[in-house]
Amino acid sequence: MVRTALAPWERERGERFGSLLRQARGSRSMAEVAAAAGVSAETLRKIETGRAPTPAFFTIAALATALHVSLDELVAACAHNPDWQEPALSA
Amino acid sequence: MVRTALAPWERERGERFGSLLRQARGSRSMAEVAAAAGVSAETLRKIETGRAPTPAFFTIAALATALHVSLDELVAACAHNPDWQEPALSA
DNA sequence: CATGACCGTGATACTAATACCGGTATAAGT
DNA sequence: ACTTATACCGGTATTAGTATCACGGTCATG
Numbered sequence: 001m002v003r004t005a006l007a008p009w010e011r012e013r014g015e016r017f018g019s020l021l022r023q024a025r026g027s028r029s030m031a032e033v034a035a036a037a038g039v040s041a042e043t044l045r046k047i048e049t050g051r052a053p054t055p056a057f058f059t060i061a062a063l064a065t066a067l068h069v070s071l072d073e074l075v076a077a078c079a080h081n082p083d084w085q086e087p088a089l090s091a
Numbered sequence: 092m093v094r095t096a097l098a099p100w101e102r103e104r105g106e107r108f109g110s111l112l113r114q115a116r117g118s119r120s121m122a123e124v125a126a127a128a129g130v131s132a133e134t135l136r137k138i139e140t141g142r143a144p145t146p147a148f149f150t151i152a153a154l155a156t157a158l159h160v161s162l163d164e165l166v167a168a169c170a171h172n173p174d175w176q177e178p179a180l181s182a
Numbered sequence: 183c184a185t186g187a188c189c190g191t192g193a194t195a196c197t198a199a200t201a202c203c204g205g206t207a208t209a210a211g212t
Numbered sequence: 213a214c215t216t217a218t219a220c221c222g223g224t225a226t227t228a229g230t231a232t233c234a235c236g237g238t239c240a241t242g
Contacts, residue, residue: 003199003227013149029187043231045189052230056198058104059231060148061166071162075152093194094231120219134199136220143198147230150199189238197230205221212215 006053014053017078022048024067024074036066097144105144108169113139115158115165127157 025033025048034044039059046052047059064071116124116139125135130150137143138150155162 002201002225003229005228010149031187040232041188042233046230049189051190054147054149054198054229056145056230057148057151058101058145061162071152071166075162093233094196096196122219131200132220133201136222137198137200140221142222145230146198183242185241187238187240189236191235191237193234194232195230196232197228199228200226201224203222203224205223207220208218210215210217212213 011050011053013078014047014055015050017053017074018048018050020074020077021063021067024069033063033066037062039063102141102144104169105138105146106141108144108165109139109141111165111168112154112158115160124154124157128153130154 021044030044030048031041034041037044037059039062043052043055043059044063047055047063060074061071064074112135121135121139122132125132128135128150130153134143134146134150135154138146138154151165152162155165
């Protein structure tokens with residue numbers, strides 16, 4: 001039928017994820033990292049600020065490579081918030 | 092301006108990626124794995140068959156968890172084709 | 183002052199996620 | 213033999229969301 005709208009917890013997860021990427025970026029500029037990953041700076045900004053909470057897999061994979069971080073670790077760190085686990089169970 | 096259409100190499104990469112997921116699934120049914128990952132079976136089918144070549148990151152993360160595979164390994168295996176590296180450089 | 187970095191926004195076109203359909207193939211049961 | 217159940221396939225339709233470009237604005241620095 002129809003694609004369902006993102007749940008609030010999905011948006012929050014996206015915001016947390018974005019924050020992790022922001023931290024991983026450190027003092028490097030957004031434009032530089034975006035270019036290294038082969039995506040636009042606006043895209044990176046939207047992801048970091050949580051305005052694109054569910055980015056594409058390969059976009060994130062490219063960013064992880066540019067940032068020298070592991071995808072598995074990113075996911076684990078993102079899931080770490082204990083408050084997040086409750087809505088996931090009921091969803 | 093506008094989001095550009097997927098390049099052929101992106102579609103091919105998606106197909107390769109889907110094949111990797113198909114292998115990782117082994118003899119388990121599509122419906123079972125999809126349910127374990129919290130996505131629809133149609134979604135998993137589209138990803139495996141390459142009809143959704145750029146799935147969302149968290150969709151893949153959930154699938155990787157259900158399949159007990161590492162995201163980093165998936166990405167590495169997907170990037171392994173030497174033919175794929177040339178278009179990426181020109182893109 | 184100029185410059186670089188970042189921010190949010192608007193607009194666009196494309197894509198994914200979901201559900202359903204009819205079809206095929208296989209295996210088991212009657 | 214036929215029927216039923218299961219799994220998968222490509223196709224269609226709908227909708228929400230993303231990736232991208234471009235813009236004007238703020239802020240910090242030299």
